[in-house]
Amino acid sequence: MGQNKRIIFLQAAHTNTDERVLFHQAQTLQAAGHIVEIYEIASFLNYEPKQTDVYIVDTPKALWKIRHTSAKIVYDITEWYPSKKNLRNIRAGKLLKALALVVANLWAGWRTDAFIFGEEDKAKPFRILYHRKKHIYLPYYPDLGYIHPMPTNDIAKECRVLYAGALTKEKGWERVMSTMNNIAQLLPKTKFQLDIVTKDHFAYSKEYDNLHICKLDFMPFEQFCKQIVQYDLFLDLRDVDFENTRCLPIKLFYYMACGRPSIYSNLSAIRKGVAQIDDCAFLVDDIEQATQAMLQYISNPTLYKRHSQRALELSQQQYNWQSIKIRLTQLIDEL
DSSP, X not given: OOOOOEEEEEESSSOTTOHHIIIIIIHHHHHTTOEEEEEEGGGXXXXXXXXXXXXXXXXXXXXXXXXXXXXXXXXXXXXXXXOHHHHTTOOTTHHHHHHHHHHHHHHHHHHOSEEEESSHHHXXXXXXXXXXXXXXXXXXXXXXXXXXXXXXXXXXXXXXXXXXXXXXXXXXXXXXXXXXXXXXXXXXXXXXXXXXXXXXXXXXXXXXXXXXXXEEOOOOHHHHHHHHXXXXXXXXXXXXXXXXXXXXOHHHHHHHHTTOOEEEEOOHHHHHHOTTXXXXXXXXXXXXXXXXXXXXXXXXXXXXXXXXXXXXXXXXHTSSGGGTHHHHHHHHHHO
């Protein structure tokens, strides 16, 4: 075991309350005896306030802030860089901006001492170019101590559904609403409750009396974990584009930990990241398939319970933070 270190997380793409950093990585390192601090770059000084042994950064922008440090640097790669978000509001010179961000990312890979990868697709260029550098895979699995599953319900009588995310076309919001309206029409005797967790403004007219829609304010991580165990199904029907299909959704693993099935867009990253996904969820290509998936769960209680139980089993046996956190502590010890 290595000596205790002073570790600073420096965040540019995420806040200092990001659940992956604050509730998983930082707490694990602190429990191992290290001194841990988390900063967003806007509040971080341009000099090292105290002796720092390791910086863990999330973007080239964060790394640039401490580019002259003598401390070890770990690049935690969970986002595409550049991503659609980086280029969204740029009209002229979009190609030049994209090339500049690619170069910045390659520089960050050269400057760093080790990598943390959230998934395989985002790791590929760095594994090829910097194959001699230390790296670990640290997927987006939840700490099961925050999630306490509840027994399944009779969803033929009442079905509570959750959508969490932005209310945009790219995130599939319109497909979610179309699916809910379709299933409410097909099953008029079933009461449907659709709760939406989002920061966006919500305005929508429901089409059927047996469908109730409620917007919930964006909530802190621990409250979110307590909230999601109350639902029977989870819907996420985002676009299947170049970026989305290569991104493994973090929320999927939290939904599995609740012991409930999900209906997700057919993303290749999910099939790669969860080999047993067909045992606990439906991956769909369009609104019709999403509607049929909901119909199967509601009309077939045996299927619903089997997928619910399998989701919980997989979460408890494999897809949880407790099973992978030792990789992080070992990496820090080896630096």
